[in-house]
Amino acid sequence: MATLLAQFSAHFPVWNTIRAGGLTSYLLMFVSVAAGISHSFSFFKPKRKKQFLLVHQSSGWFGLLFGMIHGLVLSFDQSIHFPLSDILIPFTSDYKPISTGLGTISLYILFVLIITSDFIKQLGRKTWKAIHFLAFPGYLLALYHGITSGTDTQQPLILGMYSITGCIVLILLFLRIQHQSAPKNPKKAQEN
Template sequence: MTDILLELPTWTITRVAGLLAYGFLFLGVMLGIVYGIPQLKGNWKKRTYFWHAKTQGAGMLLALAHILILAIDRYSPFTWGQLLIPFSYPDHRIAYGLGSLSFYCLVLVLVTTDFRMFLAKRVWLFLHMAGYPAFFLALAHGLASGTDTSLPAIRWSYVATAAALILITFIRVGAESFAFRRRSVQANR
């Protein structure tokens, strides 16, 4: 069994898993932001939450695959300590450390969501906001250490996802502000 694993194209698999994990992380964070828009109601809100949860779960599984495959990769072998301890790999220390921190932020988001009922709403919401650093740390990790970043399609996908996330955040803030002002006006009538 070990021989079969060692014969896999691990470097290609870990690169694909990393890119897919990033894509699903983007979708999950973006759908989480959309879910919080006050004007989103009914079935649209339910569907948005469903896909938010599914894409985050898929992103986590792909990030785990990205990490675990590096443990058996012959091209660029990592020890378990180097995989688990941020900034411990001797080459590209910062770039790889950012990826580790991104993974830990994602774990924090998913674990605290599972235990949400035991946390005060404000505490959970504060911890859930680690999705933003998870995304931007993954972006920095991909830009700094991704071997495919030199490809225009990959580089532009990083730019497009970052821009889309920033834009949807501004849209949500604007929608929340509009809803707040509207409630204030109605309350004063």
């Protein structure tokens, strides 16, 4: 088996696949979170909200797929030994156990969000919404994982990407909280 893995690694750019899978997964999670927050703003017309919802759902699914690729291809890497158990069980890796463990938890959160979204009717909207708020800590864990364990973080372009996407999510979240706490009917608020 080790010989097969070594041959596979020699002919396939494993490390590049790991990096590309991780960065793609992170960017898709960012798009999903940003579109999900944007979908919740009531000032958007129904057609625009429907577009945001489609982007939110599809980028979430693809983010999960690329996150799984990122994690599973690590088991083929010969430079850093990552047995499948270290990938699947958080905080058991010898390589940056906190950061890699948080990355695994982030992927599990994304999986839970996607699965529970398929069962909104069975769970009830209130329960589903409470679970869905895990998207924010899940995103932050992915951001932390990428910054602290990503080998490309020293590159200004990658660090800039993490900084800009993180700031966008924080701004959208702030606007969402402001929007949610604003009176629903401005005329009634002025009368009171």
